[in-house]
Amino acid sequence: MPATLHAATIADAAPEAAGPPRASSSAGWIGALARTARIDAQPQRIFPLVLDEVAQAQGDAPALIGTEETLSHRDFAGRRNRYARWALARGLAKGDTVALLMRNGPDYLAIWLGLSRVGICVALLNTNLRERGLAHCIAVAAPRLLIAGTELAEAWQGALPHLDALPEVVWQGRDATAPLAAAAAAFRDAPLGPDEAPAVTLRDPALLIYTSGTTGLPKAARVSHHRVMMWTHWFAGLIEPTPQDRMYDCLPLYHSVGGVVAPGSVLLGGGSVVIREKFSASRFWADVASSGATLFQYIGELCRYLTLAPPDPAEYAHSLRLCTGNGMRPEVWEAFQARFAVPRILEFYAATEGTLSLYNVEGKVGAVGRVPPFMARRSPALIVRHDAQTGLPARDAAGRCIPAAFGEAGELLGRLSDRAEYTFEGYTSAQESARKILRDVCAPGDAWMRTGDLMRRDAQGFFYFVDRIGDTFRWKGENVATTEVAEALHRVEGVREANVYGVPVPGAEGRAGMAALAVGPDFDLAQLHAALARRLPPYARPLFLRLSDELGHTETFKQKKAALAEEGFDPARTDDPLYLDHDGAYRRIDAALYAELAAGTLRL
Missing domain, CATH: 3.30.300.30 (ANL, C-terminal domain)
Incomplete structure (x- = not known):
């Protein structure tokens, strides 16, 4: 997910912005920089509070469009506030962790945003996991409480024998009679007053999001409120959402892209999110057309499925203006854009726990991103030569890593510093966190984060994904x-x-x-x-x-x-x-x- 740059970079962008480049190039960078420039100036302005401001402006306009319910911006804010008050009434406090095991739906976002509003860290559990895998993810989060969808009761039962400590479970169903829905309905939906909620800052934890990394079982990556703000505001600057935009989101809400970036960026612009439980190639175009979606968040495999599917009359009736995501292979990219007449593809590269990200705002087919010249000196990205024998970056006689030449594959590293956007927030495991940090890379005492990805960069600054390092x-x-x-x-x-x-x-x-x-x-x-x-x-x-x-x-x-x-x-x-x-x-x-x-x- 995005690492940003200092506001002064906006001025650096002026020379490139003044020329006659493609419309999607410097304008996208400048929009992203402008939206993120002042985040640190208000350390207590966290994302749920930003959405409260959006709700005041958008009122009854749709915010979340599910298969069974639609929430306006006002309804969405009210539900978040009820969940926040419910949590406080149960004795949950700032710094506590609550695990969330639910399938996609508007309520999912209302729960984690409501709880994080009052300082509770929410662990977003993968609904596909079973038995030991699910138990492991629950155990590393050590939650005081587990909120689980009634449709996942069997998954919870399968994890029970593998858990040493059992959190209290609160069930949530598809209707208002479910225990959590019924309990939360008793609370007010008005905005929380300063005397009701603890002070929560950008540096406080908001989420635990799981990533498999390069070895072993999934790791729980810490995600602060600062990262949530950066991800959502950066992407809002890149895609420029308006109140008329609708994001089609069929990716898992327990992932950082499907659950934070995709919905958060368009909600910031006053638009709405069409939430679906999963992707369906056979129903995709009919659903996109009927829902009025103008944006689509993809992973490359979904686009490949669509290009291989038989012709669908609905594929010519969509209103998509932009598709954004990662993993779009060059041959799929060209076929997808040509067949479905999508005006713009915005490919990017990022990792939930990462301190750097790359964006292909120019639309260069096959590239995962580029660092433009006016941002090069502040970029945290570095590709170094990889030693296949050791699985580590190669070192020279002085013990320093060796930068890869143009066109040469090497491991992508992200520079670390005390600045919030370049801080590695790590995992719940200190040992796993330490494994990601590489020191003395360019100079004694410096620190960089290993991505575990092999990349190459061309002379124009475009980055291309090559492969994963290790067993993953x-x-x-x-x-x-x-x-x-x-x-x-x-x-x-x-x-x-x-x-x-x-x-x-x-x-x-x-x-x-x-x-x-x-x-x-x-x-x-x-x-x-x-x-x-x-x-x-x-x-x-x-x-x-x-x-x-x-x-x-x-x-x-x-x-x-x-x-x-x-x-x-x-x-x-x-x-x-x-x-x-x-x-x-x-x-x-x-x-x-x-x-x-x-x-x-x-x-x-």
């Missing part, structure tokens, strides 16, 4: 940690050893999960499939399997991943049986099935 791979718009998948596989009867890695699939974004398994005589494919469906979210389940008597190891007893990943799922390159998860079961890959996969014609 990205599939279906989600980062997947191989250690978490391997742990689930190892608990299945008959699996003696599991080696998990990502493999490219023709016609698909990212890398799909593949697992090489050493199995015993009691191994059963159907049992494995059922167990993984219970224990892992869909995007983390191995799409491909390779069964072997023994798995190869290095001389230091490390699993060999590179050779296995190179061979992939091609039956001509191994005698080991290979399988594809397709139509609800693992299916043996033969030459004919492989040909379909290689051609990119099989729907996955």
Whole structure:
């Protein structure tokens, strides 16, 4: 998510703004800088208070448009205030943590904004997680209270055996008779007075948002009120929302983009957010057209699905003026924009816990962003050479990292400092936080944050994503940690050893999960499939399997991943049986099935 720059940079932008550039170039940068320039001047002006001001101006205009209810800006503010008063009445106090396990809907935003208004930190739990994964995320947040949707009761029950400490649970349903809705309805919806709420500042924690990082189970990234303000205001400057704009948001609200950036930026402009529980390629264009959406927040995989879908008459009836997101591959970008006549694509690169972000405001196909010349001296971004042997940045004879040349792939680093926008807020785990920080990079004592991403930069300053470093791979718009998948596989009867890695699939974004398994005589494919469906979210389940008597190891007893990943799922390159998860079961890959996969014609 965005790191910003000092207000003085606006003056630096004047020479470029005065020329005849594309309309989406310097204007977008200057708008973003202008909106974020004065945030630090009012340390107690947090995002819920900003939305209160919007509510006074917009009143009965729609704010949140769900499938079952629509909230005006006034209604949205009132509901936030009731949840804030409910929390205080229950004895929750500034600094407490509440976990939120609910599916997408207007109420989701009202709850976390209402609670954070009074200083409560809200942990946004991934609704796809089950059993140990969900229990882990609850445990690292250590919440006093868990607010859970009644439709996720089974997920909560599955996590219970793996929790040492159980938080109190308050259930919220789809109607006003649910316990939380009924309790909150008893409180006033008027703005909170200064004598009601504790003083909350930009430096106070607002959210815990989970990210898988490069190894292990998900980590809970700390997100302050300052970061929420920066994310929302920066993107509002880039997309320039008006009260007539509607953002179509079918991304998970527990993610920083779907739950903070997408809704927050358009609400700042007095517009509205069309909230959907999930993405549907078959219903997308009809829904976008009928809802009157003018903006769409994407991840690249969603756009690929749409370009592969059969023609839909509704695809010509939309009113989209801009699509913004990340992960749009060049071939998808061109096909998507040409087929659906979307005027502008705004691609960006960011990480929830990161201290830097990149924006492709010029619309350069394939690039994740650019640092324009007038911002170069203040940019926190640096690409350094990567040592594949150690998995760390390479160092010269003096012990300093070596900047990568133009066109050379290296790890992207973000500079850290005491300024709020360049402060690494870290995770709930101090050990995990320390792993992200790299010191003595350019000078003795300096500190930089590792992104774990390989990037290259061209001579014009455009950045291009190359790959992830380490064991994590990205599939279906989600980062997947191989250690978490391997742990689930190892608990299945008959699996003696599991080696998990990502493999490219023709016609698909990212890398799909593949697992090489050493199995015993009691191994059963159907049992494995059922167990993984219970224990892992869909995007983390191995799409491909390779069964072997023994798995190869290095001389230091490390699993060999590179050779296995190179061979992939091609039956001509191994005698080991290979399988594809397709139509609800693992299916043996033969030459004919492989040909379909290689051609990119099989729907996955």
